[in-house]
Amino acid sequence: RTGARVERLPLARFTTLGVGGEAEVWSVASAAQLAEAMEQPYRVLGGGSNLVIADEGVPERVIRLAGPLAERDLTPDPGLSSADEIVTGWVGGGVPLPGLIRQLQKLGLSNLEGTVGIPAQVGGAVWMNAGTRYGEMFDGLHTIEIATPQGTVQVTPADLAWGYRDSGIPRNHVVTRVRLKLRRSTPEDVLAKMDFADQARKGQPKMKTPGCAFKNPGGVSAGRLIDEAGLKGTRIGNALIAPEHANFIVNLGGATAADVHALLDVIRGRVAVPLELEYELWP
Ligand code: FAD
Numbered sequence: 001r002t003g004a005r006v007e008r009l010p011l012a013r014f015t016t017l018g019v020g021g022e023a024e025v026w027s028v029a030s031a032a033q034l035a036e037a038m039e040q041p042y043r044v045l046g047g048g049s050n051l052v053i054a055d056e057g058v059p060e061r062v063i064r065l066a067g068p069l070a071e072r073d074l075t076p077d078p079g080l081s082s083a084d085e086i087v088t089g090w091v092g093g094g095v096p097l098p099g100l101i102r103q104l105q106k107l108g109l110s111n112l113e114g115t116v117g118i119p120a121q122v123g124g125a126v127w128m129n130a131g132t133r134y135g136e137m138f139d140g141l142h143t144i145e146i147a148t149p150q151g152t153v154q155v156t157p158a159d160l161a162w163g164y165r166d167s168g169i170p171r172n173h174v175v176t177r178v179r180l181k182l183r184r185s186t187p188e189d190v191l192a193k194m195d196f197a198d199q200a201r202k203g204q205p206k207m208k209t210p211g212c213a214f215k216n217p218g219g220v221s222a223g224r225l226i227d228e229a230g231l232k233g234t235r236i237g238n239a240l241i242a243p244e245h246a247n248f249i250v251n252l253g254g255a256t257a258a259d260v261h262a263l264l265d266v267i268r269g270r271v272a273v274p275l276e277l278e279y280e281l282w283p
């Protein structure tokens with residue numbers, strides 16, 4: 001009715017792991033299209049960089065943000081900006097984060113460069129407050145617009161109980177767009193910080209993966225714990241615990257969700273400290 005594009009598609013192609021069966025994909029390009037998509041059970045897809053999707057796919061609608069919901073306006077708001085700090089126009093939840101981070105660097109705008117190398121969309125990165133030890137999404141947010149089944153709201157970080165890898169935004173509330181709060185710096189200074197944060201990625205695998213499997217318990221590297229349990233290089237089917245970093249599971253080609261689930265079970269069975277999953281399993 002609202003003109004949303006609806007297609008049955010394999011989800012594997014929308015994920016960095018490259019695993020996942022079919023679903024009805026709703027590409028929505030307006031608030032009205034999003035509201036229509038949200039009328040039946042749904043899931044929200046961002047950059048697919050934290051997902052392990054079942055080989056059977058999912059029965060719910062899968063919503064992707066497209067068109068204006070994937071566009072950005074980085075013009076400083078004159079009323080809210082000062083000599084030191086700017087507040088941007090709206091940045092869509094569907095905007096790919098890596099390109100945004102590069103663009104902010106060229107503009108000499110700081111606060112988000114610590115998230116360099118995270119292959120998310122803005123909405124997904126905000127929803128789970130993606131970050132590294134050099135910075136996280138909530139370092140650079142002014143306003144967050146969220147579509148809920150009850151309607152659309154605009155909130156500030158102070159309204160949310162956010163923390164490590166957690167925005168406090170309920171599941172299936174959709175981050176439609178945000179306004180960024182950034183510090184005026186120089187392209188050179190931002191680039192130097194980006195390069196520094198990027199050093200921490202040197203030891204991460206370059207293959208198909210959904211990033212770190214488990215959150216770091218109490219600040220201890222889950223990767224180190226899994227490594228110390230002797231699990232690097234463990235292979236089930238075509239999924240492998242990366243030899244480079246034990247908190248990464250990689251797809252050697254043709255891996256299934258079942259392979260990945262089996263590896264997660266092996267890890268849980270062998271690491272004494274209880275680990276909380278960072279991956280999201282669909283369903
Ligand atoms: P998806 O994987 O598509 O979805 C993840 C969750 O977010 C789902 O619940 C989904 O419903 C929800 N979601 C997606 N879009 C929206 C939206 N618009 N509104 C509301 N909810 C939404 N993470 C880190 O934190 N730090 C890292 O350093 C890091 N490094 C990584 C490196 C690699 C190589 C890879 C593959 C992943 C890495 N990750 C890292 C994991 C991943 O990038 C983050 O978890 C990221 O936040 C996921 O965002 P996404 O847009 O891909 O979301």
Ligand code: EPU
Nearest residue numbers: 132133200211212214215216221223224227244245246247
């Ligand atoms: N380590 C090992 N063996 C391993 C992995 C790590 O001994 O297999 C050791 C390292 O040698 C180092 C320490 O553990 O001394 C920390 O490792 P690393 O620097 O790789 O950081 P991490 O804590 O394992 C976290 C994030 C990453 C983020 C990096 C860089 C989590 C779960 N992981 O990893 O985020 O990129 O720091 O900031 O918080 C993600 O969340 O998906 C993710 C990739």
